[in-house]
Amino acid sequence: MRKLKTSFMKSLAFILITIIVISSCTSKPVKVESVDTVLTLVAKVRAGNMEQYCELLKEQLEQIGINLQIEVLSWSEYVTEIITTHNYDLISVSLYGSGDGAIDIADVVEMYSSDSPMNFFGYNTSIDYNATLGTGINQWFIDQGKRIIPAYSEERIQHYWDWEQYLMDDLLLCMPLFSYKNYIAHWANLQGYNYSEGFVQSWGKMAWDGIHENQLMDKELVISSFSDGSSLNPLFQNDSLSSIINRFIMDPLVWYDADKTVWPHLAKSWGAINDTHIRIQLRKGIKWQPDPENLFLNETLTAEDVYFTFYSWKELSDEQLMYNWLEKMEIVDNYTIDFYIDGSIATPENEPYPPYLVQLNSPILPEHYLNQTQLIDGKTPDMNHSSWKHFSNHSFGTGILQLESYQPNSESLLSLNNDCWKLNETLLTDPELEWERRFGNQWVLEDLRIKVLNPGQTGFGLFEDGHIDLVNINTEKRNEYAENENFSVQNTYSLSISFFAFNLRSEREFIGNHEPCPLDPSITIGLAVRKAVAYAMNRTEMNQIVHEGEYEINHYPISRVFGIWCNPNIIKYSRDVSKARLYLLKAGLIENLTFPSYSISPKLDCHVLFLASSFVSFAVLIVALKRRKR
Template sequence: MKKRTLALILSAAMCLSVALSGCTADEPSQSASTPAPGGETSAPAEEGGKSLTIAVLNDVISLDPAAKDSSSEMQMASHLYDPLVDYDADLTKKPGLAESWTILEDGVTWEFKLRQGVKFSNGNDFNADDVVFSFERILNDPTLEMGVYLMRLQEVKKVDDYTVQLVTKIPYPVFAGSLVHIMMLDKETCEGLTSEEIAANPVGTGRYCLEEHVKESYIKLVRNDDYWGELPEAETVEFRVIANAATRTTALINGEVDFISNIPVMDVDRLKSDANIQVVTNPSLSCSYMGFDLLNEHGSAGTDDPNPLLNVKVRQAIYHAIDIQTIIDTVMNGYATVANSYMPSICVGYNPDAERPAYDPELAKQLLAEAGYPDGFYLRIDARSDSDMNADQVSQAIASYLEKVGITTEVNLLPRASFYEKVDAENLQSSFFMAGWGDGSGEGMVIFNDMLYTYNGKPGMGEGNKGHYSNPEVDALLDEASVEADQDKRAALVEQVDQIARDEAAYVPLFFKDNIFGVRAGLQYTPRSDDHILAWDFTF
């Protein structure tokens, strides 16, 4: 699962009528509910229903589940639609709209048996035609960003009304994990519609239906009581957009919302002291790291000097110069875990015994001298000014450590849009940058295919490799891992890749930030291993 820049632009929202037995997308609602104290809406309160108000940082760009590859879109799509393959809070794969699946003897054909009796929110039956339509739509439209998960899909075939086959270009034993965010659409409703039209009138098989969307303000959902699976407790859910962290905290304390995420570490003690609020934490899957420009012969600091970061000893020196544990203890207030890899510990291929290069400023100075930089050099750190990873303070701390080993360091803080433009792999304009990467596949191979494979070495590979690290041995090992069905053998290949990247200081992993949530009293929340906030993870 990737993190993309979100432009807050959305097509006009439509209100959908709601029936007690379920929900439909055929007629607009006659009125909108009015927010009441505590985040509840007036209508559910009168009916005695259970309501939930969740504060989120960003609005969605689109309610077309194939349009955008971003956490906000995937999170919302999970409420309105269903995939063939679903997953639990610990990322364990489980049946979704497919009751079962098998890989046929040719190694590339995946056969899925579909659930029968499932209906879309407009009453239409779900069947194989909807699956074929949903996949072919993504395969045939390069503007739909969810196509990144189907790069290895060759074709989709209907066997009968409740059996489909997905044929991959190569054997790809982790393909089922690529399907958890590919949502099924109603062919009868959506065929011939534009993405904007699909987004304006969402028709899915999910646990909830759209009631109202006011762009950049809120999205209101009503439970689909005809849902084929277990119903969530919350009958109505509002996702309220509150971008400012302090405003989110105040809204929770005042009872205006039931739940907030991305709590700044400096606000945690304040919330813990409130008897009406629970603070819940769990480790994030997103690794904060320092990336190097390994593409340009000259640094991008406005000079013609050779790029010192191309020298492996310089990169190793920077690695040894940073005391990451102290940064976690001070800047992050302890709410993070030291990273020795892009991979979180849940991943296939993670080696718990692998050692992170130790903090050693004297060794850093020695390596700089051996690399021909005994007096250091100038380096600029590009970081986001609006990051929830405390990138501004972390980058300032890193700069101070680099200064101690002789590297003159400047911190350049940028808003999100400007930062992502500067570190865009297609036109890299940054020498040294603090970024983050998260993935919920549970496969180190998938992460490294994005982050360490040579950028554009193969179609779709190295998509997250902003710094253009490239090593033919790494590429070959990842090619082998991608088709290895035996998990232990795949793990061994990934471990080799991880060690090579560590030895070559391909990047400097910093930490996995803790997710910090605030929940009002009376609610219980079970965090997921990924960063998605789903209404059915709450109980009253």
């Protein structure tokens, strides 16, 4: 009996020791023996998340025989590196963008051009020169995309899909990382709000289902914003408050939906007479809101307003350079205007400019109010006229809401414009507009109240106490609010993008090697190495470790926010060590595909050891118990 007890205690002790050993193992994982190093690459990075990505990439590349040397740079060192020295094989890039989405794809892909000031990649046209095209294939795609008319034709969309595939498969200038998201929280009793579409496009869909804590009215939406007290005149505005107000009050000729599809708005239609001559037809019967002095009543939108607006944007605004493409305008009749386009002053003939649609998204100004007097040329409006001062503090337009009060340091109030053309069903009978799906038809909410936040104030407290109905949030607050049944959380893709840029400059021995691969002359050694890195990279692991799995992997060289412009069949570099080594073999950097013997991955070895040891331990325990019973 004593022997059986002793045997049992030994078995139990063995199990406890096993658990202790395994616990120690999981807290201090065994280092993987790397494959013999076949080449060394230099990565330069700013501190933060990108540094963490680099450290993980270093481990991942070790498993295919690539040694990654990481240098963490200060901001000044980073700028010097990308502008002058270029002494890297990979460099981390994070580009941040904001706005309401009125941006043309051509403006974004320009950073991959040979003459881009952001040429992190060292791309030049000799790298992929094509004699028939007379330039590099990548450069041809970029240049040709600026010439295809209409701007949102299937031909142009397919053109950029083909460019994305070429860039990521045949050239591989970068390795995209993750799609960034913005988050917003609102009280759960608010129905119909869509963060991706925005306030204006959601207004006809929103309604309150009951009253939340400290909510005063069920026909009012209360939001917050920052303000520096800039002008409400969109020609000169530069803060979020005035932008929100004018988005509701004024209308553009065309409207950009969340997926970057462009729709007619104040313009009933637009079309190209030729590549540099477009004709715009306006909707009839669109009434202007009353001006702040009540001088003009029952005014309607005409081609004069459009002419005046774009003349002012081109000649007077803070964004004059954005309208250089507009050579001249001609009014055909009260509801028709022609734009003449010249996309380049470098050539004697007029050149097309597809991104003009972005500027057609500009808010239209009331000519009858702001053009009461002109300068001596009889054309330029007199901005010293009192109407301009009134308009900077009390703008008005043709939109769904009109301004009741504007206090840039405290709060502003907008109310429903009952004479708005968007409420007139006779103007919205065009089935191709899909108006009800896009803008709704409820129009239940009557007021928008905008509270101005002080510098450094987040608005979280106001939201939690019920004094505002929505608030922009970070990921920490997102997690907190998502668990609160009183709140709903939404997200949308950001314009921001991050990636590892490959340096294709010829002085880089491996990444920038433009000699053909010994075992596959159809690709260069540099491309083979870049593909090896791409297939060895484990972005799923990066996402899990750095972001707890909450980010989405981005496969595109542009932000996911561009919707219809993202190629649905783009090549995807999922982790595949066998493919990575195949490309090293093609490049002549390894002799065969056989993996050298090395230990189990540090992510798996302790788990395997734990299972095996536990099985043995419990087997011993069962045997001991059976003997004890005997």
